[in-house]
Amino acid sequence: SIAIGQASSMIYALGFIYVILVINFLGNPHTALIALLPNALVIAVFFGALGASGVSLNLATSVIGPMALGVAIDDTIHYFVRFTQDAKAFADERRATASALVHVGRPVTYTTIAICTGFLILTSSYLLSQIPVGAIGSFTLAFALLSVVSLTPPLFPLLRVGICCVT
Numbered sequence: 001s002i003a004i005g006q007a008s009s010m011i012y013a014l015g016f017i018y019v020i021l022v023i024n025f026l027g028n029p030h031t032a033l034i035a036l037l038p039n040a041l042v043i044a045v046f047f048g049a050l051g052a053s054g055v056s057l058n059l060a061t062s063v064i065g066p067m068a069l070g071v072a073i074d075d076t077i078h079y080f081v082r083f084t085q086d087a088k089a090f091a092d093e094r095r096a097t098a099s100a101l102v103h104v105g106r107p108v109t110y111t112t113i114a115i116c117t118g119f120l121i122l123t124s125s126y127l128l129s130q131i132p133v134g135a136i137g138s139f140t141l142a143f144a145l146l147s148v149v150s151l152t153p154p155l156f157p158l159l160r161v162g163i164c165c166v167t
Helices: 002-024 029-053 061-090 093-122 130-158
Strands: none
Touching: 002 029, 002 061, 029 061, 029 130, 061 093, 061 130, 093 130
């Protein structure tokens, strides 16, 4: 029942996030779908890491996927807002990409490092059930950061998100 609940909640969460992104991207469903891909990849990697490591999906590990999705989409929205502002200001998507990475990259990296460190501390727990939570949680959040900073920046200029909004 945990696996079914996890799968359905992830589908609902991705659907809800997609609707928010469609609204955010001025009703453009294609752009919203492309923006959602790096975040959906985080969920796929989470379940892949569970399977590859032999860790079971249980009450403790079931919180990791939704949390990682939340952090990843938060980072994506921070990047998108800054990218859009810079694309309007510079009228140059390459320059906007670099500027957005400089201004958003550091805070999201520090935040992710702090959260990953908190999860890594769980790997030294005396509660053996918390060790895999710490390891998988840290790995998934690190991958979420990697996904957002490496996949989102090249996708946004290709979608012409910023220039279309320049006035």
